[in-house]
Amino acid sequence: MDLTERDFESYVKTMMRSMAESLAQVTDTIARDDVTAFLAAILDARRIFVLGMGRSGLVACVFAMRLTHLGIPTYVVGETIVPQVTTGSMAGDLLILFSSTGRDGVATRFAVKAAHTGGAAICVVTGNRDSPAGQIAHYIIEIPCDPFLRPDAREERTCFSPLGTFFETAAWVFADAVISGLMAAKGVSVETMGTTHANLLGLFLIPDD
Template identity: 35%
Template sequence: MRKIIDEVSKEITQVLQRVDERQAVQLSEQIRSSKRIFISGEGRSGLMGKAIAMRLMHGGFEVYVTGETITPSISEGDLLIAISGSGSTGSIVQFSKKAKEAGAKVFLVTTNPDAELTKITDGVLIIPAATKKRRAEEPKTIQPLGNQFDQSVHLLLDAVIIHALDDSYEKMTERHANME
């Protein structure tokens, strides 16, 4: 077991070290300057997106997750953070196109710099991790399916949010759920 834990940790560290810091800073600045933030992802990427939405809410940002019953319409001044390892997930492409039509900005978090979706987005954060597709340029991994991408998304977007925060620990704690 120790060998597996150490290898997973090593893999994630290697992925995060290869991230283009300028792309991460650009996303952080988009978060800061947006009126509202919408997060979209499918499967485990969607679960990582919900975790990121929660942290953004703790940070005082107005944030929504696509597909939820309370999610309002997106509009000009808003930001959609689209999470898709392949950059071609059907629903994510559709949400991104709708967001652009509404005048919102779209920022794609993906492994694929050549994804068609990159042509319509306002920014791209490339996470050089393995996905379930196992394209030739993806790193080797002992992990199944898209684990390496999803774990990297969570850690990297947490770092992006930390960079975007203005609030203190105390203010964030005040926003934390209190009906637990």
């Protein structure tokens, strides 16, 4: 499809509006009780571990960053500073897995091992509640994106959400909304979060007087 500069601008804005509308629709499908249980699990957890593959992993990383700003001890699975898992060592911890399909082999196997060996509770943020990951979870946030991907037009659907984009976008928005909920629950202000924001690189880049 050949697009002029004006057509391209219009197309991009149309896609942005379509995604915003679909996000609003999928938001209404997320069960209130699931969200309440998820928030409570985070607040009760000793430590949080987040996990995801590919772009879902990036969502997990930004969620971990904000949890850290809230003063919640959080680790991204796969990083070098993640504590060793031994029998019972994750009791009281929460592992949060982001996975559109819930079938990520490595991620799901790690979740199973953490649950059975370390004793962590498992939360899965997924597009498929009945997936292998969903079946081993203690908490599930289902973001069922497929019904909102415009099945009436194959080409438009592909452009609208290539390779799982809509789940990742919805999961990111959900994660940021959860942070807002946690701020309210913990009574943490934006100013307080700012005091825990990383600044080491910024200090390094400030020129000497």
